[in-house]
């Protein structure tokens with residue numbers, strides 16, 4: 001078994017960060033709470049990802065809805 005920076009026996013998978021596109025290792029524990037989504041590589045990217053999701057949800061569609069009211 002190759003010696004790596006990670007604990008032996010911990011199953012590692014690789015995710016591509018949806019924000020910066022960097023390939024990074026994810027532990028089985030984190031993978032299990034990801035629910036099939038791609039995980040970000042750092043807290044900074046996680047904050048950015050959430051901001052993007054919110055912007056997409058409240059994007060042009062929300063503005064159009066607001067216009068209809070008037």
Ligand SMILES: [Zn+2]
Nearest residue numbers: 017020041045
């Ligand atoms: Zn990233």
